[in-house]
Amino acid sequence: MKLKYIVTGNKDHCCGCRACEQACHAAALSMKPDGEGFLYPVFDEARCVDCGLCERVCPMGDPLLPVDEPAEVYAAKSRSEKLCMSSSSGGLFSEIALHVLEKSGAVFGAAFAGDGSVHHVAVESADGLGLLRGSKYVQSDIGDCYSRVRDFLKAGRWVYFVGTPCQVAGLRKFLRKEYDRLLTSDLVCHGVPSQKMFAAYKEWEERRHGGKIREFSFRNLKGWGHSIEFSIEGPQPGGTRKSVRYLFNEFSPYYHGFIHGLMTRPSCYACPYARTGRVGDLTLADYWGVADVFPKLDRRHGVSLLLANTDKGKSLLRAISPRVELHRSGLADAVRENWNLAHPTPKPQERADVYRLLDERSFDYLAKTLFRYPHKWLWVLRYAGVKVLEFLHLKPVVKRLLKHR
Numbered sequence: 001m002k003l004k005y006i007v008t009g010n011k012d013h014c015c016g017c018r019a020c021e022q023a024c025h026a027a028a029l030s031m032k033p034d035g036e037g038f039l040y041p042v043f044d045e046a047r048c049v050d051c052g053l054c055e056r057v058c059p060m061g062d063p064l065l066p067v068d069e070p071a072e073v074y075a076a077k078s079r080s081e082k083l084c085m086s087s088s089s090g091g092l093f094s095e096i097a098l099h100v101l102e103k104s105g106a107v108f109g110a111a112f113a114g115d116g117s118v119h120h121v122a123v124e125s126a127d128g129l130g131l132l133r134g135s136k137y138v139q140s141d142i143g144d145c146y147s148r149v150r151d152f153l154k155a156g157r158w159v160y161f162v163g164t165p166c167q168v169a170g171l172r173k174f175l176r177k178e179y180d181r182l183l184t185s186d187l188v189c190h191g192v193p194s195q196k197m198f199a200a201y202k203e204w205e206e207r208r209h210g211g212k213i214r215e216f217s218f219r220n221l222k223g224w225g226h227s228i229e230f231s232i233e234g235p236q237p238g239g240t241r242k243s244v245r246y247l248f249n250e251f252s253p254y255y256h257g258f259i260h261g262l263m264t265r266p267s268c269y270a271c272p273y274a275r276t277g278r279v280g281d282l283t284l285a286d287y288w289g290v291a292d293v294f295p296k297l298d299r300r301h302g303v304s305l306l307l308a309n310t311d312k313g314k315s316l317l318r319a320i321s322p323r324v325e326l327h328r329s330g331l332a333d334a335v336r337e338n339w340n341l342a343h344p345t346p347k348p349q350e351r352a353d354v355y356r357l358l359d360e361r362s363f364d365y366l367a368k369t370l371f372r373y374p375h376k377w378l379w380v381l382r383y384a385g386v387k388v389l390e391f392l393h394l395k396p397v398v399k400r401l402l403k404h405r
């Protein structure tokens with residue numbers, strides 16, 4: 001057996017996709033969480049028949065899946081304001097998913113389960129799409145979805161699979177052949193925290209607000225920019241519900257830890273997929289810096305960055321074009337403010353202590369120390385300044401001046 005992670009024991013070599021576990025017919029690999037709450041394969045040598053399949057399907061093993069450089073780059077958004085408002089950026093995922101569902105296909109993506117954990121699931125009707133909509137900033141458990149995708153494809157159905165690039169690469173390596181009816185979208189990916197950290201954060205919010213979290217959204221568009229919003233029921237089950245919303249995401253300790261890369265999976269800091277070459281037919285992302293490139297575009301309900309990487313991706317865009325606004329852009333503009341399209345998130349020094357502090361102290365301790373934004377009002381001033389510069393179309397000029405200082 002030569003599965004890279006099992007051979008090296010190096011956590012940089014495993015993204016937790018479960019492709020090896022699902023491919024092994026001898027049940028010699030099973031996924032177990034480590035102390036930080038991230039899943040890794042555990043090897044049972046006695047069961048292994050040395051077939052080499054796990055090594056071939058691993059998206060972090062050599063050789064990596066060949067990637068496609070984007071053929072077309074767009075600033076894009078759905079023409080439906082309602083879809084944009086319930087999505088993370090421009091609602092492109094929903095428009096593509098609706099198109100596949102109209103062909104009696106199945107859509108695979110990440111959904112919250114009843115206990116608040118996040119798993120990949122299949123949806124076969126438009127009513128179910130709400131479960132998948134919206135980014136969940138925690139690692140989604142793939143479960144047995146790769147096998148289920150293969151079953152759908154073998155039955156001649158269309159499948160649309162959305163996930164982080166390593167999950168899309170894991171699926172494509174697991175399938176070991178191309179299917180005409182498989183369409184994939186990868187996300188530009190900042191990295192993923194563990195479900196253990198997310199559960200600890202939710203318990204912290206529940207204690208603070210005296211009740212149980214019932215609905216949770218990482219990217220609510222009702223306030224100023226994107227912000228975490230959830231509803232709290234309590235103190236008794238079935239009691240009254242109140243809505244809690246952060247004014248800015250940065251002020252939520254969980255988001256602060258996420259965006260600063262303080263609690264990300266080890267493999268994310270060495271991610272081989274944080275690059276312009278992509279593994280999905282399409283890439284979905286936020287179009288950071290869109291105001292500088294398309295100053296007149298209405299951005300109130302979000303704008304996506306959309307990359308069409310393959311011929312299949314390009315044909316899909318032609319098919320949904322009546323339902324979406326597409327503005328042709330360039331890769332250099334796309335990468336300028338979206339640097340996870342070109343580099344993995346750097347590992348901060350403090351990362352080494354974060355999960356130990358969670359165990360030895362508590363989430364409350366992290367919220368008051370490493371995950372705390374120290375100067376909130378400075379952040380608000382900076383945010384307001386950027387918005388004013390965007391309004392006056394002066395942001396690129398000021399950035400150039402600061403760069404040449």
Ligand SMILES: Cc1cc2nc3c(=O)[nH]c(=O)nc-3n(C[C@H](O)[C@H](O)[C@H](O)COP(=O)(O)OP(=O)(O)OC[C@H]3O[C@@H](n4cnc5c(N)ncnc54)[C@H](O)[C@@H]3O)c2cc1C
Pocket residue numbers: 086087088089090091092093094108109110111118132133134135136137138139140162163164187188189190191192284285286287288304305338340
């Ligand atoms: C962990 C994570 C990190 C990201 N980092 C960046 C970034 O650095 N820069 C950037 O521009 N964009 C990033 N994105 C992508 C961005 O937040 C939006 O998901 C994307 O723009 C699509 O928006 P939408 O409006 O088209 O779709 P939405 O309706 O918001 O749909 C989101 C899609 O993402 C899938 N999804 C949600 N959560 C997860 C998850 N945890 N794992 C796998 N799939 C998931 C859903 O199944 C759905 O298909 C990230 C997303 C995630 C989940």
Ligand code: SF4
Pocket residue numbers: 001002003023024025026027028029047048049050051052053054055
């Ligand atoms: S080599 Fe084959 S039998 Fe052994 S763990 Fe890998 S897939 Fe399973």
Ligand code: SF4
Pocket residue numbers: 003005006013014015016017018019020021040041057058059060061170
């Ligand atoms: S990256 Fe996926 S296939 Fe590779 S070892 Fe980890 S779980 Fe297995």
Ligand code: SF4
Pocket residue numbers: 015164165166167189190191192265267268269271272273274
């Ligand atoms: S950063 Fe890379 S390794 Fe981490 S979840 Fe995203 S695609 Fe996977």
